Amino acid sequence: MKAKSELTRLSIATTDGEFVAGYSDKGLAFLNFPNGKRRAPSDEAAPPQARRWHKLTTTALKQTLAGEATGELPPLDDSAGTDFQRSVWRAMRKIPSGQTSSYGEIAKAIGKPKAVRAVGGACGANPIPVLVPCHRVLAAHQKIGGFSGGLDWKRKLLARERAMLF
DNA sequence: ATTTACAATATGA
């Protein structure tokens, strides 16, 4: 066993199951939904830095699941993905709790009003659902659209935030 | 390198 990639995996227990956060040496690299069964491999050899980030992530995640403001986040390692995608994720993080946006709005916000389709793609490639609130992004006229990991989650999250769906 | 599909939207018929 060698450690080529320095990814630290830590689990987060929530009322909705056990999420798994992954940290690189740059910050939060991904967040996974509960996988159903199988406990997440909690890394006991986590570097102190990762533990600090993990605490922020845990708090932010629970707050978001409870329908509160997401709050403070650790640095996100969005080094994967293109500049375009980073712009999209950044724009999405500005959406306040209980508020919904649309793919068109995001596209416009990053200066490419016609790239709505591309925005959808970037959302699908988003490694950090919930904290980057892709669930708050609806299609035009507030249709639900899709969601990676299941529409079920999207509806649940929106219901908790009491987002206005009409 | 070209085609196709995506979590879209607007426009034209």
Place this chain on the structure above:
DNA sequence: TCATATTGTAAAT
């Protein structure tokens, strides 16, 4: 309602 053009990415060929 359906066909099409558009814009960025990824996957398939």
